[in-house]
Amino acid sequence: MVLYGKEKIKIVKLIKILKKICIVLYFQKRVKKLRKRIINYNYKYYVLNNQDIPDYQYDKLLLKLKKIESLFPYLRNKKSPTQIVGEKTLINFKKINHKIPMLSLNNVFDKKSLLKNFLYPLKIKFNKQNFCCELKFDGIAISLLYKNGLLIRGATRGNGITGDNVTHNILKIKEIPHKLKGTNFPFLLEVRGEIFITKKNFSVLNKLQFSINKKFCNTRSAAVGLLRLNNNINNKTIKLLSFFSYGIGFSKKLNIFSQNKILQRLKSYGLPVSNYSKIYFSFSKIQNFYNYFQKNRNFLPYVIDGIVIKIDSIKIQNILGCTAHAPKWAIAYKFPSQEKITFLQKVIFQIGRTGIVTPIAKFNTVNISGNNINYATLYNTNEIKKLNLKIGDMIIVQRCGDVIPKIINVVIEKRFFNKVEDVILPKKCPSCNNLLKKNKNNILYCSVGFFCKDQLKGYLKHFISRNAININYIGDKLIDKLVEKNFVKNLLDLFKINYTTLVKIDTLGEKLIQKILKSLKEEKIVTFDRFLFSLGIPEVGIVSSYNLSHFFKTIDNFLNTNLIELSNIPGIGTKISLNILNYINNKNNVDTIKNLLKEINIIYPKILIEKNYFYGKRVTITGKLFFIKRFELIKKLRLLGSNIDNNIKKNTDILILGKKPSSKLLRANKLNIKIINENVLLKLLSEK
Ligand code: IVH
Numbered sequence: 001m002v003l004y005g006k007e008k009i010k011i012v013k014l015i016k017i018l019k020k021i022c023i024v025l026y027f028q029k030r031v032k033k034l035r036k037r038i039i040n041y042n043y044k045y046y047v048l049n050n051q052d053i054p055d056y057q058y059d060k061l062l063l064k065l066k067k068i069e070s071l072f073p074y075l076r077n078k079k080s081p082t083q084i085v086g087e088k089t090l091i092n093f094k095k096i097n098h099k100i101p102m103l104s105l106n107n108v109f110d111k112k113s114l115l116k117n118f119l120y121p122l123k124i125k126f127n128k129q130n131f132c133c134e135l136k137f138d139g140i141a142i143s144l145l146y147k148n149g150l151l152i153r154g155a156t157r158g159n160g161i162t163g164d165n166v167t168h169n170i171l172k173i174k175e176i177p178h179k180l181k182g183t184n185f186p187f188l189l190e191v192r193g194e195i196f197i198t199k200k201n202f203s204v205l206n207k208l209q210f211s212i213n214k215k216f217c218n219t220r221s222a223a224v225g226l227l228r229l230n231n232n233i234n235n236k237t238i239k240l241l242s243f244f245s246y247g248i249g250f251s252k253k254l255n256i257f258s259q260n261k262i263l264q265r266l267k268s269y270g271l272p273v274s275n276y277s278k279i280y281f282s283f284s285k286i287q288n289f290y291n292y293f294q295k296n297r298n299f300l301p302y303v304i305d306g307i308v309i310k311i312d313s314i315k316i317q318n319i320l321g322c323t324a325h326a327p328k329w330a331i332a333y334k335f336p337s338q339e340k341i342t343f344l345q346k347v348i349f350q351i352g353r354t355g356i357v358t359p360i361a362k363f364n365t366v367n368i369s370g371n372n373i374n375y376a377t378l379y380n381t382n383e384i385k386k387l388n389l390k391i392g393d394m395i396i397v398q399r400c401g402d403v404i405p406k407i408i409n410v411v412i413e414k415r416f417f418n419k420v421e422d423v424i425l426p427k428k429c430p431s432c433n434n435l436l437k438k439n440k441n442n443i444l445y446c447s448v449g450f451f452c453k454d455q456l457k458g459y460l461k462h463f464i465s466r467n468a469i470n471i472n473y474i475g476d477k478l479i480d481k482l483v484e485k486n487f488v489k490n491l492l493d494l495f496k497i498n499y500t501t502l503v504k505i506d507t508l509g510e511k512l513i514q515k516i517l518k519s520l521k522e523e524k525i526v527t528f529d530r531f532l533f534s535l536g537i538p539e540v541g542i543v544s545s546y547n548l549s550h551f552f553k554t555i556d557n558f559l560n561t562n563l564i565e566l567s568n569i570p571g572i573g574t575k576i577s578l579n580i581l582n583y584i585n586n587k588n589n590v591d592t593i594k595n596l597l598k599e600i601n602i603i604y605p606k607i608l609i610e611k612n613y614f615y616g617k618r619v620t621i622t623g624k625l626f627f628i629k630r631f632e633l634i635k636k637l638r639l640l641g642s643n644i645d646n647n648i649k650k651n652t653d654i655l656i657l658g659k660k661p662s663s664k665l666l667r668a669n670k671l672n673i674k675i676i677n678e679n680v681l682l683k684l685l686s687e688k
Contacts, residue, residue: 024075027068031075034065038081062507069509076509094165096155099190099250101543102141103160104325105308105332111287114309118331119283122311122320130312132259133289134277136332137244138303139196139223144170144245146189149180156227159467159542161529166227172238181270186252191271193245197223198301201240218371219303242302245271258312279312286333294335306334324543324571339398340366341411346391347378347423351431353458354538356380357444359423361389361407366397368405373397376405381425381444388412390420431455450490457483459536460494467542468534469526469600472519473512481505491592495520495599524600531602532558535593537583539576547571548580553604554639555593559584598631604639613684615641620648622665623658625678636685648673656681 038061062081069076108114122129141157154170155163170176173195180189197205202219205226226237245266248254256262260279267273276293280286290307297304310330311317317329343364350358359378366373376397378384387410389395394414395407429436429446431454436444450456460479464471474494482488487501497520502513526534529549533542540548551569552558561584566577583589619642621630628636633656634644645652648667655668655675668675676684 024072027072028075031065031068031072031080034061034068035080038062038065066507066509095158095162096143096153096165097162098143098155098157098160101160101546102143102157102163102192102249103322103327103543105136105330106326107306107332107334109334109336114331114333115283118309119286126316128281129316130258130260130279130281131286132263132277132279132310132312133286134246134263134308134310135274135293135300135304136306136308136334137194137196137274138220138305139194140220140227142166142170142193142195142227142243143249144176144191144193145250146180146185146191148187149183149185151176151178161542161546162467164228169227169229169238173241173243174239175243175272177270179270182268185269186254189251189254190249191245191266191269192247192249193243193271195223195227195241195243196220196302197226197240198242199303200301201242205237205240243272244274246273246308257314259310259314259317260312262314290333297335304335306332308332321570324541324547339396339408340368341394341396341414342366344389344391344393344395344407347384347389349426349430351429351446351452351454351458353455353462353536355445355447355449355452355455357426357429357436357446359384361395363395363397368397373405376407378407382442384423384425390415390422392416392420429454453483456488456490460488460491462536463491463494463534468530469524470530471524473516474519478505478508478516481507492595525603526600527603528553528555531555531600535583535589538579540579544572544576549604555597555602559590559593597635601631601635601638604641612640613687614654616643617653618643618645618649618651619654619656620645620652620664620668621656621658623661625656625658627678627682633681 041061065081069080106117108117143153143155143157143163144151145153145155151171152167153165154167154176155165157163171178197219199219202222205222223241226241229238246263247259248256248262248266254265256265260277263273263277278289280289286309293300293304293307308330311320317327320328322328345362345364347359347361350360352358357380359381361376361378363374363376378387378389383389387407389407389410394411396409396411398406398408425444427436428434429448429452432446432448432452434446434448434452437447439445446452446455448455450459457479460483461476463469464474464479479488482494482497482501482505485504487497487504488494497516499513499517502508502516508516527549529542529546532540532548533545547569548558552561561580563577563581566572566580567574572580614637619637621633621644625633637644648655648664648671650671652668652671652673655664655673657665657675657677665675
């Protein structure tokens, strides 16, 4: 059939439209697939800490998605990974400060270390003691707060000091009672325990996986992942979680004197408690308990990775106390982990944020407890010698629970001496090419500090991380690019990033750029412990930072400390003390802190502030002040324990009045709020 004139034009147009529709449908499908893949990788990287795609491949995928979205803008949406950086912005939980830090446990893996590090020293100190032996459930630690017997809050352990509020998901777990049984409970009771998934439910989850678009490689990561799901996600999956309680965190007036009695009491409240705990006095009985469960753990309906041994008497527990990381009265006696033999392909060298050269072993992929592994850190250059490691060796790789993979040995019998090669240590820094040095422990390190890009990147990643300053929308990948392109040469440059810089980074969309700029501009309020942690002082972790913040109360006290003072702080040993002194004696560091304080407001621990006129009051400021800059005043008032609001609220206590006040003055008058002018303010401040 031959077509002429208008009809022909119509048909040609129609074909064109159809072609377009086909193209759009094709790309729509591709975008969907790409997003799903990237979101999955993000999740593994940011939440499970388990990256299984090289950076460059990930970047390629993201770029592909970005290109398609720019060709077909209507395919773009808010939830696209091109518009979000990292999982921390995908999952945004409210933070909860634990009333008492949630510590971890020290581990031992064999009889000898159990006796040497735990049982003998205790026997010497306390002679006859009962030990409460429990199973070590492989899940995620949780804090449940009951007020008047009603469950009001559930929080993850997080970093031990601050956790995520996961109440919405906790309420859906059938085994956790919303109301405690009986009447014999304190007004406030914080129950601690473990959320986990049974082996049976794990396989149910595997079948459901498709519907939640997440893949979990073992029961522990499944429990962690499910608990952190968004509120609006599939209730079915959350219901697969189980719970065992094993302790009490915060509580008022609980007259219980042993761990065993705590377990009994928790049970009487209707909380699930494992039936397998036992009180033993002798080492041989404890060892039998361990052996029994090591042999029979496969018959349990849930995964355990060892036993926990706790001194039964609460009085002795209190005498022993805790280190920054773990109680001294308990220990995890872990089952030996699975080990696999594999082939060492090569060793690459990376520079950590402190400059230490970190060798990374790359080996043929092995699957250990459901995880595919092909890399393991060798910590520092000494480890290579210690292991007598050569390229081409057969090595034994171990992975225990959530611990990072480790090379524990070389199988010398399997070494072909003519085929293996020595690991050549670098002479120059793989990042900045400067000559490497050796420290007093013979460990190779790069001494140029932040002139070395890898050190700078490492430090900035630490600084922006969730437990430190937590700057939204800036993730590790962006840091890599900013440093690589020389846009950021030191910490303070980070705060100077502007639009012109960000548009030069090809993976960033317009919206994301705006979000990054907004996030950088926003007032940063950080608790003192997190600020200390953000400084990245070697060995000063989250819990040490917390202890330091409570001891020093203010940054000035911290900067003026000395060795004697430091040695009085619980949980701070000599090594940490020396690192702190080293840090504060470096003028550059002190200058950086001073400059940082222009960008960041520190909240100081209130409980320790002496009572003063401003303590606990809600304060608002209006108008121009002459004798003190507004940001300095805010800092000072926070230090004195005030809460500062931008606007007058019903519960505002004081309005500080400068020249040319805004309408806040009118509102304050209306609400009968106390108003103080600058003269009175200065007088009150000087009194303090
Ligand atoms: S007691 C102060 N008891 O193991 C710490 N922990 O590796 C008190 N865990 O974070 C913890 N089963 O999540 C305790 N029966 C048990 C446990 C147990 C599992 C977990 C807990 C802790 C981790 C430390």
